[in-house]
Amino acid sequence: METLKQDTSALSLQQEYAASLPSILAARARIQPYAHVTPVLTCSSINAEAGRNLHFKCENFQKGGAFKFRGACNAVFSLPEETAKQGVVTHSSGNHAAAVALAAQIRGIPAHIVVPKNSPACKIANVERYGGNVITCEPTMESREKTAKTVQDETGAVMIPPFNDGRVMSGQGTVFVEFLEQVPNLDAIFVPISGGGLTSGIALAAKALKPTIKIFAAEPMGADDAAQSKAAGKIVTLPEVNTIADGLRAFLGDLTWPVVRDLVEDVITVSDCEIVNAMKMCYERLKVTVEPSAVVGLAAVLSHRFQEDPRHLNCNDIGIILSGGNVDLDALWTSISQSIQ
Amino acid sequence: METLKQDTSALSLQQEYAASLPSILAARARIQPYAHVTPVLTCSSINAEAGRNLHFKCENFQKGGAFKFRGACNAVFSLPEETAKQGVVTHSSGNHAAAVALAAQIRGIPAHIVVPKNSPACKIANVERYGGNVITCEPTMESREKTAKTVQDETGAVMIPPFNDGRVMSGQGTVFVEFLEQVPNLDAIFVPISGGGLTSGIALAAKALKPTIKIFAAEPMGADDAAQSKAAGKIVTLPEVNTIADGLRAFLGDLTWPVVRDLVEDVITVSDCEIVNAMKMCYERLKVTVEPSAVVGLAAVLSHRFQEDPRHLNCNDIGIILSGGNVDLDALWTSISQSIQ
CATH class of the missing domain: 3.40.50.1100 (Rossmann fold)
Structure with missing residues (x-):
């Protein structure tokens, strides 16, 4: 089965996963009356530093302050009337x-x-x-x-899981459909990974709509289960996690993992120090409030591991998902101060 | 002369000022290749608090991080080639x-x-x-x-003044032309005031394009020269100013003052504590980085003085200019901590 998967084009595989382009497009129509089409920002001074054209998809401006509303909204509005009432x-x-x-x-x-x-x-x-x-x-x-x-x-009441659910994955995949309409020339996309709902939704949409695009996941070194899972070829969980990125502490699920395994180019890990530097860049130059988990994609693009990889030199136009902006400013400042000391 | 001005419609008066709708539209065409069309953000939880629909024009996303690029760009690109070379x-x-x-x-x-x-x-x-x-x-x-x-x-070299200059005022006025295209149903607009370049440019554009709109200026109590000037009917300068809003410490000029005198509905003053609260709201809920000077408009809309004024109850859709987002985060945090203790 594994061999077959690797030999088959990504597109034809989508029927095997918990979400697909049709389910993502249906989710988009379903959530459209309620969700924001979030803006894409650029910043020439950050581009200069990255040596690429970076396009920031600002899900921190989404309803509720994070991309999570897309998946939750799709799941909630997918329920039949009788079930929903409960x-x-x-x-x-x-x-x-x-x-x-x-x-x-x-x-x-x-x-x-x-x-x-x-x-x-x-x-x-x-x-x-x-x-x-x-x-x-x-x-x-x-x-x-x-x-x-x-x-x-x-x-x-009906359980709405945070990521390991086809309706939730489909809702998160709507980010990419929108993003590609806003920036058609994306060569690669960087997504924060935790449970894999956002990454798998985006990867399924991306490989169906633009098969040449490279999907990179980014995660903190202190919670690098996705990188370890990719390396091991199976889901790896960790006895403990330790990172400032409080939204990236979950592990992959059995529905998100196959997509990550098959469609994600690489998982790049970044240190908390790199996360704090990327946050500062977002606040001071891009002028947006982001939570620590939101900036791992930017930190990964700026990392030596990505910058110096000759396979990725042709990634000129890179999409970065800024996944959310929900922070307690006082608590954030304290934790940043501690982490950079 | 003063009596005549009050009897004449705002529109016909524009020829007397240092800028006008034609000079503002010319500025718009001139800076269009270089300046960003900045996005307008909304936030339902801030609307609930304000009891109005607030539309935030995000000049913190402008090139250089503030609306100032509009005026500077218009002035610099207005220069004849021979002069510019110097x-x-x-x-x-x-x-x-x-x-x-x-x-x-x-x-x-x-x-x-x-x-x-x-x-x-x-x-x-x-x-x-x-x-x-x-x-x-x-x-x-x-x-x-x-x-x-x-x-x-x-x-x-040619001097480019920060506000008391027709080219600069015209450039700043382009904010309003854009804003009205994005939100045609604006009833009122709130503008941070310091030297008056932004306020006068916006007021001239606004009164020409939508004469019924109300223009409010907002400034810190610790630098309330514009409010004092409006009350006195002439330019008032202060022996000293004291406010966290470091961009709002200048005084009106002889070109900006007549516009403020004739076309601005009211100047509303806010305390540094109100400024810090409005900043926190912008960071935590609107998810944008703003400098203290940028939020005086929001602070003014939320103030008792505006909220409880029966003349303004019909201001349902309010435009707020977030004028800039250039902050040194470390220094900002220190000054906020001091000001709220």
Whole structure:
């Protein structure tokens, strides 16, 4: 099976994955009334530093402050009326939680959000701002899953997983469809990778619409499960992760991994110091608020590993997904100060 | 004369000012190959707080990081070839300095920028990044003017004033022409005011293109010369200014003042604390990097003085100029921490 995959064109493979160009285009039509078409920014001084033309797709300006709204909105609006009435549930301490709450609020159905009790106050406030019903649990995956299951059993709410779900992957893939319309001459695209929902959605859309494009994933060295998975040829999980990029601490799922395995050119890892430098560049020169997880793509483009790889010298026009901008400024500053000392 | 002005329609008065709709439209055509059409952002959670629909014109994304490039570019490209060859000169410690250097670099002529020697390193670095010839002087207006005069005498360079100049006012007025195309239903517009170049350019364009629109200027309480000038009916200067908004410390000029006097509805003053709150809102919710001077319009819209004024209840769609995003993040953080303690 593995051999067959490698011999077949990427396009014809799409039927095997949990999402496909048709499901991504359907997602685009479904979320279009609710999601922003996010702008693409450029910056000549950053281009000079990178030696390439960089195009920044600003999902930090998406509803809810991150790309996550696309997948959550597609999943929530995919539900049949009768099912939707029971509400939705998810467990997350980050952008997916707020995205599900917002999508449910727009559809007018209940959203139950299970949140570890050590989550930052600002993240919980985001969920509550969008009318989500916050349920706290212990800060372990076991407690999160058990609490969510209880909510499901009690309310009949439907689980909206953060990434390992065809509807969510399809929603995230809409980023690329939009991006290619805005910048048709993209040679490569850099995507932050965590659970792989965004990367797999984008890769499936990209390889169908422009098969020559190179898809790079970027992740922190302190949470390099995707790079290790690519190297091992199977999903690798880590006993612990350690990075400033709080949105990139999840591991690949069984639906996202096959896409990453087959369609992603390379996974480039970057240090927290490189992440902080890329953030500073985004704030000071691109003039946008981004969260640490959002800038790993830029950090990867600027890295020696990419810059000096002769195979990639012809990547002139590079798309970079700035995935989100939800930060607690005070907390961010403290963590940056600590990480650069 | 004053009585006559008040009796005549705003439109017919424009011939009396240093800029006019025709000069603004000519500026637009002149700078169009070089300047960005900046995006307009909206944010539903800020709208909820303001009780109005706010449209943010993001001049922080302009070339050089501020609206100043429009006026500098128009002035530099207005020069006849023979004159331009001699180069340009200005004295400034802020965004105008970098804007003139960048415009001159694009035209391929020398730019001599006189900079007070206590200017922040990042501002000087900006000028140098754009190829400007930095000449330091003592941190007094007298030394700035004298040094600039010496440069003029020695090189034949043309002075590009920061605001009190018809070419500069016309360039700044292009912000409004663009903005109205992007958001035709604007009822009012809020503009940060310092020397009055941006406010007067915008007011002249606005009153010509949409006479019913209300123009509000906003400034810090600690540098409220424009509000005092409006109250006194003549230009008032202050013995000292004290505000976090370092770009709003200049006083009105004899070319900008008549426009502010005749066409600006009101000047609303805001405290440094209101400025910091508005900045935080821009960073955390609108996801943009702005400098303190850029957010006085937002702070003014949110102020009791505006919100509770019955004359302005019908201002539903409000345009806010975010004038620039050039900040030294480390220095900014320190000054914010001090100002909110």
